[in-house]
Amino acid sequence: MASYIPYTGEERQAMLKAVGLDSIDQLYNVVPESVRVKDLDLPEGMSELEVGQVMADMAGQNRAFRSVFRGAGAYRHYIPAIVKTVTSKEEFLTAYTPYQAEISQGVLQSIFEYQTQMCELTGMDVSNASVYDGASAAAEAVFMCQERKKSAVVFSGTVNPQVLRVVKTYCESRQVPVTVIPPKGTATDLEALKAAIADDTAAVYVQSPNYFGVIEDMDAVVAAAHDKGAKVIMGCNPIALGLLKTPGEYGADIAVGEGQPLGMPLAFGGPYLGFMTCKQAMMRKLPGRIVGETTDHDGNRCYVLTLQAREQHIRREKASSNICSNQALCAMTASVYLAAMGPKGLRQAAESSAAHAHYLAQQIAPLGFGLKEADKPFFHEFLTECPMDPEALCKKLEAYDILGGLPVDGGILWCCTECNSKADIDRLVAALKEVCGK
Amino acid sequence: MKLLFERSRPGRGMDLLPPCDVPAVSFDAALLRDSAPRLPEIAEVDLGRHYTELAKQTHGVNDGFYPLGSCTMKYNPRVDEETASLPGFTQVHPLQPLDTVQGSLEVLWKSEQLLSEITGMDAVTFQPAAGAHGEYTGLLLIRCYHQSRGDTARTKIIVPDSAHGTNPASATMAGFKVVSVPSNEMGGVDLDALRAAVGPDTAGLMLTNPNTVGLFDPNILEITQIVHDAGGLCYYDGANLNAVMGHVRPGDMGFDCVHVNLHKTFATPHGGGGPGSGPVGCKAFLADFLPAPRVRKAGESYEFFEPEHTMGKVRSFYGNFLVVVKALTYILSLGKEGIPAASAGAVLNANYLMKKLAGHYDMSFNTLCMHEFVMTLEKLAHDTGVTAMDVAKRLLDFGMHPPTMYFPLIVHEALMVEPTETESPETLDQAAEVFLKILEEAKSDPESLHHAPHDCAIGRPDEVTAARHPVLRYDFDA
Helix, strand or coil: CCCCCCCCHHHHHHHHHHCCCCCHHHHHCCCCHHHECCCCCCCCCCCHHHHHHHHHHHHHCECCCCEECCCCCCCCCCCCHHHHHHHCCHHHHHCCCCCCHHHCHHHHHHHHHHHHHHHHHHCCCEECCCECCHHHHHHHHHHHCCCCCCCEEEEECCCCHHHHHHHHHHHHHHCCCEEEECCECCECCHHHHHHHCCCCEEEEEEECCCCCCECCCHHHHHHHHHHCCCEEEEEECCCHHHCECCHHHHCCCEEEEECCCCCCCCHHHCCCCEEEEECHHHHHHCCCCCEEEEEECCCCEEEEECCHHHCHHHHHHHCCCCCCCCCHHHHHHHHHHHHHHHHHHHHHHHHHHHHHHHHHHHHHHHHCCCECCCCCCECCEEEECCCCCHHHHHHHHHHHCEECCEEECCEEEEECCCCCCHHHHHHHHHHHHHHCCC | CCCHHHHCCCCCCCCCCCCCCCCCCCCCHHHECCCCCCCCCCCHHHHHHHHHHHHHCCCCHHHCCCCECCCCCCCCCHHHHHHHCCHHHHCCCCCCCHHHEHHHHHHHHHHHHHHHHHHCCCEEECCCCCHHHHHHHHHHHHHHHHHHCCCCCCCEEEEECCCCCHHHHHHHHCCCEEEEECECCCCCECHHHHHHHCCCCEEEEEECCCCCCCCCCCCHHHHHHHHHHCCCEEEEEHHHHHHCCCCECHHHHCCCEEECCCCCCCCCCCCCCCCCCCCEEECHHHHHHCCCCEEEEECCEEEEECCCCCCCCCCCCCCCHHHHHHHHHHHHHHHHHHHHHHHHHHHHHHHHHHHHHECCECECCCCCCCCCEEEECHHHHHHHCCCHHHHHHHHHCCCCCCCEECCCCCCCCEEEECCCCCCCHHHHHHHHHHHHHHHHHHHHCHHHHHCCCCCCCCCCECHHHHHHCCCCCCCCCC
16 A cells, blocks of 8 residues: 555654544544444555556556547647646646745746736737636636626537537526527528627627637627627637737637647646636636736835735635636646747647648548538638548548547538648548548 | 746747648638737747746745645655556547547546545546536535425525635525524534524535534534435535545535545645646435536446436536546555545644644644644734734745635634645654744744745735736736
8 A cells, every 4th residue: 555644653653642642543533433434445555556557557448549630629739848847847736826925936927927928819918827628718708797787698609519518507507698699500690699699798709710610700799799788708729829810809808718729738638728818997807816916025026816806715705706726737838838839839830730721621522521611711620521420430540540520410520730740631531532432 | 037028039939840741821811810929939948947947936845844724735646647647648539439538437437436435425526627616516516406306495505604715605606695604612513503594595505524723523413414404405515525534424424415626635736726626526316417428337338428417517528637547546546544544644743733832822722633723823913913924924934835824714813734644743843843933033023023034035025016006917018
C-alpha cells in the first residue's frame, strides 16, 4: 500500500501520546457508533510500480489515432513543447487560488497576462480568469444579461449541441426562457431569429464559426438584437480569431468560447477552459475571479484578485455566480500557448487549418462527399453528404488509423487543423476511395 | 517583473509550424479581423525564463507548509501526474466510437464504484468541474426529485450560517431561496432552530460535517432525520471529507447526495485555482436525474447511457477527465487501509498542532478537533491591536502559507488551520514555533506586524484602489 504520510508507526504513537490519546480510534469517539465504518469495501492498496501498470493497462484500452479529422467542439492542434514544461512547474501546479498576493505574484501576473491576451483575441475590453469550459461560459454569459424585465434568451440552433444542452439545464432551474431557432441548412435562420427577438429578450446567442463550421452573418445578428435592446453573446473559436473578425469588431456585448484549442490536449473532454470577455459596461456583471493591477505600500506594481464584491465568499446568496475554483492552470496553458505562437504563429495555425479543410473538401467532393451547402463560407469544419452509412464508413477508416469526421444528420462533419498535413489528407482520400469502392 | 508584453520585440518568435502545403484560402475581407491581436513576440529562451521567474514568485505545496483551512492542501503524488500524462488518456477525442475508448470508460466506471463505496452512495457523476459546480449539480438533483413528485412548493434550501459562501450562492443558482439557520455554541446545527426552519417549503439542507469550525456534529443523525421527516433531502458538502473518509460515510449519516472535491480529498493538484473536479454522488432514488451520459457495464465492455429523467448536462462531455485519472490513481494506491489512514493522519496532525498552540492562542473550541481547527485572535487584537490579518501576513516571512483568514464568519478574527496528513511532526513543530514567535512579536512590537510581510517580493497590496479603479488588462498605449 502506498502512503503519503511521512511518519512511522512509532512516531504516530508519540504524536498520539502528545495529544493525550492511546489510539487512532479515539479521534473518532464523537462519531455515533451506529454509523462507524466497520469494513470498507475497497481493494488493497498498491505500490507505485503496480498502480502505474494498472493505469497504463487502462490507457492501453484506448485507441489514439494517427490522423484525426474530427472536431465538433474538441480540436487536435499542435501544442508547442514549452507549454507543458511551463505548466508542469510544481509551483504553478500545486498552488491554491492566489488569495495571498505577496507570495502569489507569479500566478496573479500570469492571469493578468491571460486576461490581456483574451481581450486582444476577442477585441473586447475585459476578461475574467476563466470558467470551467465553453458550455458553462455560455450559461454564465446568459445570466450576465438578466435584467428585471428582460430574461429570455434566443439561441441559434447552429450552436454546438453540447453547449445548448448545458445552457438549457442551467436556464431551466433559474426559469430563464430559452428559444432555439432551428438552423436553415447549416447556418442561422436569420429571419426566424429576428422574429423571435422580443421586448423581453435579454440576449441572443450565436456561435461563429458555428457547429457546422460555417461563418455566420454576425453583422445581421448584432443589428437584429440591438434593435430590440437585447445583448449579443458570440460563441467563438479562439484559433479562428487569429484570422477572422472578432466579437468586438462585430459589436457583440459578450464573447465566450471553449479555450481547449489553445494548447490543451483532447484528453477525452477535459480539463478544458471556458473563456469570457465583455464590453466595459458589463464588467461588474462578469462572474468568476478577476485579477487587477495595483501597487504595494512602496509603490511597486503588483497584482491582486479584485472586484470581489461580486463573488460568493462575500455576497453569499446574492453573488453573481457560485463559481469559486476556475481553470487557472488551463488559463496559464492558453497564455503560454498564445505567447509561444505569437500573432504570426496564431494566424498561421488559423490559415493552415482553414486551408487544409478547404483542400479536403475539394478532394472528397467528387467521391460523394459534397458539401451540404456549398455557398456558405466555412473555417476549418464542414458538413458533407455521405455516400454510405456514416458510422460504417468511420468504422472502416479505423483500419487505416484514421478517426474520420463525426456522423451528423446522415452526413459527416469533417475537421482539419494544421496537424492534418497534405500527406495526411491524401492518405484519407485514398482510404475513402478504397472504402467507397471508387 | 516585466509583463510578457513588455518583453515583446517585433519580429521575434518561435519556429513552430511548417509552411502551409496546400493552397491558401482567400476569405472575403469583410470576414477578417482588421488588425492582428497584440500577442507577445518572444524567443523561446526568454519565454522560458519569464515563467521561471513567475514560478519563483509562487508558493506551492512543495515550497512549504500550506495549512490553508478548508482547502486540504495535501501533497500531490507525482505518479498521479504520470498516469494522467499517458498518451492513451491525453490523445483521445471525447466523441470517439465507444469501442475505441474503453479505457476511459473504465476509469469513469471504476472511479464511480470506489467513490460510491467511500461516500456510501449508489451512483456518481464526474461532470462537475469544481466543488461549487458539484453543489449546483446536487441541488439540481434535489430540484428534479421534488418536481418529479409534483411537489412544487419546496422552494427553500436551509444553510447553516457557518457554511462556505458557495453553498448559498449555489442554491440561488439552482433557483432556490436560502434560509440561513444559526449555529449552536459548538458551531453545530442548532436543532431547535432547524426544527423551526423546516416545513412543507423545505427542499433540502446543505451541510458539511465536520463543520467549518472543524468539529464533527454529534447530532448528525437527528439533523438528517428532522429534514427527512419534513420531506426535504440532505446534501453533504464534501469540502471536509478528508477528516472522515473510511471512518464514517455521508450515505450512512442520512445524506441523499454529496459532492467531493477530488482536488482536496483525493490529492489532485489545485493548479493555482483549477482545474479541479467535483463529482456528485447520490442514492439510487436520485440516480435517474443525474447528468447525461452515465457509464454502465454491458457484459465485458462499458457503454454510455442516458438516465431516464436526466437533468441534462452541467458541462460539455464528461467533466475534467484527467483529474479523475489522477484521483483514481490515488485511491488505488491507498486502498482499503490507506484511505482511512489518510483521514486519521489528517485528524492527528490537526490535534497535534492545536495542542502545541493551545494555551498561547485562543481556540474557538477547547476540545478534540477533526482535520482542522479555528483560532480566534479577538483577544489578541483587543489587547495589542494585532489582527488575524497581521499574523497571517507575518507568517509569509517564514515561508509558510497562512491559514484561511476571517472564516468561518461566526468566529471573530479567525484563523483556520488545516495541516493535512502529509506533514511530518518536524514541520508541525516548526510551524508551532513560528506561531509562538509571532505571538511574542505581537506583544513586544505590534507596530511592525501591521507592516508585515517584510521579506516577500512585494508588501501588502492596495486592494481598495484595485477595486475602485480597476486595471484588468495591460495598456499597450500607455
